Amino acid sequence: MxxxxxxxxxxxxxxxxxxxxxxxxxxxxxxxxxxxxxxxxxxxxxxxxxxxxxxxxxxxxxxxxxxxxxxxxxxxxxxxxxxxxxxxxxxxxxxxxxxxxxxxxxxxxxxxxxxxxxxxxxxxxxxxxxxxxxxxxxxxxxxxxxxxxxxxxxxxxxxxxxxxxxxxxxxxxxxxxxxxxxxxxxxxxxxxxxxxxxxxxxxxxxxxxxxxxxxxxxESDNALRVVNDSLAVANKNLEDTNRQLVDTQQELLRTTEEKYRLQIAEDTVRSAGLLEGQEEERRRFARELHDGIGQMLTGLKLHAEKLKVIPFAEPKHRQRFEELCELIYDVIQTTRQTSHNLMPSVLGDFGLGATLQLLAEQTARSSGIEVIFEGDRDEKRLPPAVEIGLYRIAQEALNNAIKHADAQKIRISWQREPQIVLMVEDNGRGFSVKSSPKYEKGIQPINGLENMRTRVRLMNGALTITSKLKKGTKVSVHLPDMKNS
Structure with a gap:
């Protein structure tokens, strides 16, 4: 033909x-x-x-x-x-x-x-x-x-x-x-x-x-009609075979989806356990710093202050003694700051709003960068796990803005109602969200970002990171409304 x-x-x-x-x-x-x-x-x-x-x-x-x-x-x-x-x-x-x-x-x-x-x-x-x-x-x-x-x-x-x-x-x-x-x-x-x-x-x-x-x-059409009749029988058999293959494929998809859901649930449980273990270790270490080394340093400071009344043979001995007292005081302050960073006691006593305000003030004093806090300071409390998770996210966002973004101004926003929203915004150099950010010193906050995403996922919330080169970065966390603990 x-x-x-x-x-x-x-x-x-x-x-x-x-x-x-x-x-x-x-x-x-x-x-x-x-x-x-x-x-x-x-x-x-x-x-x-x-x-x-x-x-x-x-x-x-x-x-x-x-x-x-x-x-x-x-x-x-x-x-x-x-x-x-x-x-x-x-x-x-x-x-x-x-x-x-x-x-x-x-x-x-x-x-x-x-x-x-x-x-x-x-x-x-x-x-x-x-x-x-x-x-x-x-x-x-x-x-x-x-x-x-x-x-x-x-x-x-x-x-x-x-x-x-x-x-x-x-x-x-x-x-x-x-x-x-x-x-x-x-x-x-x-x-x-x-x-x-x-x-x-x-x-x-x-x-x-x-x-x-x-x-x-x-003539060809007549011959083709005969062949089509034969093919119709073969097609029917093929349809039955295809139907069986589709059923098998759907069963395989259901099994794969179930396995994937189980894997996600297992990863979530593992991540939650890991973060809970980290927080418990930080809490224990902060308590040991505060109750153990902190108390010992405080005692050392009291003994050193008692020696101030003793006269010194030479003025330079007095000067060295004063320097030693100042060094002891700096070590005490550093120990308190480290203990506070590991697990701030304000978080358990006064809630997330007061803790975020204190974090902004301490960060501004230690870094010399303008850090502004805007948010609720009422007594309404969230579950402890949620407050700790939001505090760690704010802490991580602040560290990234100071260490990597060269920011000169940082704003922390926190609101409890009508929706739980935490936002950390800086005016730093920003980065491309689609690609992995690269910094001059070779430090990349990938693990920090992944930790923030993991914490938000465990709280059933949504994390949004928007950034443009030379336009700054904004980290936003939105959580569903929940009853007070």
């Missing part, structure tokens, strides 16, 4: 392209001839009109010259000079074959017309110069009368020759139209012959060949 299709396509394409090409060429040729002849005929009509106008202008100029010399008044108000200039320019353009009107018209002239213009040229020049002398202000009345006599003698000859030129223009234009008619008849006959040849040599063979093709297609 493929060879049959290709054979039919090649034959139809070859014959039709040949026939249509012949018809298109003949049709376009006729259109081009008609368009060109109409354009030429329009130009010829314009030329004939201008040539006929030359006769009228010569007569009008002769009348105006006669009226001017005799002093007879006339209702004709046309300018004698303008008419003379138009008459002269039109004659020159007709003679040179380029007529300039509203557009350029080509004056097609035969040798006969050229000879006629050559014969009329002396008469035209005699009349034109005489009319110019009549129009000249410097000419005397006798000169003007003599010029008028020349015009009157030459005018009949000019009118006769100009009349012959007009009729010759019209005759040649008519001959060109007759020539177009002959060409059009020839093209029409050629087109009809082409259609006849196309009907005899193309359409009849194509119809015969098409009948044979249809017969073969009918």
């Amino acid at each position: 493929n060879q049959l299709d290709e054979q039919v396509a090649r034959r139809l394409t070859r014959f039709y392209v040949l026939a249509l090409t012949c018809i298109a060429v003949l049709s376009l040729s006729g259109l081009l001839f008609i368009r060109r002849t109409l354009s030429d005929h329009y130009d010829d009509s314009r030329v004939v009109n201008v040539a006929g106008r030359q006769r009228m202008l010569s007569q009008r100029l002769t009348k105006l010259a006669l009226l001017r010399i005799t002093g007879t008044p006339s209702a004709d108000t046309a300018s004698f000079s303008a008419l003379l200039r138009t008459w002269g320019q039109s004659h020159i353009q007709l003679r040179n074959g380029n007529l300039q009107m509203e557009k350029a018209y080509m004056v097609r002239k035969s040798r006969q017309i050229d000879r006629m213009f050559t014969a009329i040229e002396p008469v035209f020049q005699s009349i034109y110069q005489s009319l110019a002398r009549i129009d000249a202000a410097s000419a005397t009345p006798d000169q003007k009368k003599a010029a008028l006599q020349i015009v009157l003698r030459a005018e009949p000859s000019f009118l006769k020759q100009m009349n012959d030129i007009v009729f010759q223009f019209d005759k040649e234009s008519f001959e060109r139209v007759k020539s177009l008619e002959q060409i059009e008849w020839a093209l029409t006959v050629a087109t009809l012959l082409t259609l006849l040849i196309e009907g005899l040599l193309i359409f009849r063979p194509v119809v015969t060949h098409t009948k044979n093709v249809i017969r073969k297609l009918t």
Whole structure:
């Protein structure tokens, strides 16, 4: 069947392209001839009109010259000079074959017309110069009368020759139209012959060949119907097999989804246990720092203060002792700060709002950066795990803004109602959220961000991090409303 299709396509394409090409060429040729002849005929009509106008202008100029010399008044108000200039320019353009009107018209002239213009040229020049002398202000009345006599003698000859030129223009234009008619008849006959040849040599063979093709297609269709019946049985068996495969695939998907949910639940439990263990270890370590090392340092400070009353042999010993007391005080403050960072006691006593405010104040004092806290400071409390999680997120966001973003201003916002929202915003250099942030010192807060995401996920909340280069970073946490513990 493929060879049959290709054979039919090649034959139809070859014959039709040949026939249509012949018809298109003949049709376009006729259109081009008609368009060109109409354009030429329009130009010829314009030329004939201008040539006929030359006769009228010569007569009008002769009348105006006669009226001017005799002093007879006339209702004709046309300018004698303008008419003379138009008459002269039109004659020159007709003679040179380029007529300039509203557009350029080509004056097609035969040798006969050229000879006629050559014969009329002396008469035209005699009349034109005489009319110019009549129009000249410097000419005397006798000169003007003599010029008028020349015009009157030459005018009949000019009118006769100009009349012959007009009729010759019209005759040649008519001959060109007759020539177009002959060409059009020839093209029409050629087109009809082409259609006849196309009907005899193309359409009849194509119809015969098409009948044979249809017969073969009918036979092939019958054979194909038998094959389709066999394929229908095979397709039904295949559908049953596919249905079984789909059921198996759906069961596999359900098993995979269940395994994935179990894995997520296991990861959540593991993360919750890990974070809870970390917080418990921080709480224990903070208690040991406060109750153990803190108390020992406080005792050391009290003993050192008792030694202040003892006189020293030299002033430099007194100075070193003062420096030792200051060092002990700094160690105590550092220990308290470390204990507070591990587990602030304010969080358990006064709640998250007061703890965040204290965190902002301590961070501002230690870093020299402007840290502003805006939020609720009421006594409404959240579950301890939620307060610790939100505090760690704020603490991590502050550390990232100070260490990595080179921020100069940080704002902490906290609200309890109508929705639990914690936001930490800085004016640092920011980073591209789509790609991993890179910093000059090689420190990347990826683990910190992942810890924040894990804490928010365990609280069933939503974490949003928006950042643009050189535009700062904003970390927002939204939690569902929950009852007070």
